[in-house]
Amino acid sequence: MANVNVYKQTGEKKGSVKLDDSVFGAEFNEPLVHQVITAQRNNARQGTKCSLTRTEVRGGGKKPWRQKGTGRARHGSSRSPIWTGGGVAFAPKPRDFSQKINKQQRRGALISVLSEKVAKDQFLIIDEINLKDVKTKEMSAIFEAFKLDIKTHTVTDDAGKKVQKVSKALPKILLVVGENDANVVRAAKNIPYVKTVSGALVNVYDLVVSDKCVVTLEAAKKIEEAYKD
Numbered sequence: 001m002a003n004v005n006v007y008k009q010t011g012e013k014k015g016s017v018k019l020d021d022s023v024f025g026a027e028f029n030e031p032l033v034h035q036v037i038t039a040q041r042n043n044a045r046q047g048t049k050c051s052l053t054r055t056e057v058r059g060g061g062k063k064p065w066r067q068k069g070t071g072r073a074r075h076g077s078s079r080s081p082i083w084t085g086g087g088v089a090f091a092p093k094p095r096d097f098s099q100k101i102n103k104q105q106r107r108g109a110l111i112s113v114l115s116e117k118v119a120k121d122q123f124l125i126i127d128e129i130n131l132k133d134v135k136t137k138e139m140s141a142i143f144e145a146f147k148l149d150i151k152t153h154t155v156t157d158d159a160g161k162k163v164q165k166v167s168k169a170l171p172k173i174l175l176v177v178g179e180n181d182a183n184v185v186r187a188a189k190n191i192p193y194v195k196t197v198s199g200a201l202v203n204v205y206d207l208v209v210s211d212k213c214v215v216t217l218e219a220a221k222k223i224e225e226a227y228k229d
Contacts (some may be wrong), residue, residue: 024114040204
């Protein structure tokens, strides 16, 4: 069983919780994660872009000028792709980019990424989030308490030692909450580096692109119940 620390929203450690290894202790399967993310991004594409070919552009039935004797290049239509107002060569047409991913693949990829987050200490569990007022500054204070509003990166100094430096880029935090945490969602939506989802809607792509995953204890238990063997 994976043993993960549980914290209060003030940053103080409250205890720990044991999570099922079948969900939070699996091996990282990079090919499967890549396949699921590719499908997820393709499924989000609308595929509605469309342009007209030379046969679909109105007009152009008359030959612009006679074939010979003018000194100009020969043309048969003013709707040729090389003319202004003409059609588009190899014009894009509406198409379906969706890819099918079965439940076992989606579950396997999600478990793989969750386990990787726990192994790399990028999975933070907060007992519960209680807000006096539904204000953005209250949510920002919680992230500041855990120093999650600062993004660091590893560099090598002149002596060859690896040191941590603060990056100018904002961190990406995925906040996973329970179904009844509407106030938390409202308070966090204006923080630029935070994306909030419910435990039922957590997905592989959001987990992979986040630098840190902050989960309420309720949401962690629901994820465990939904995906354990």
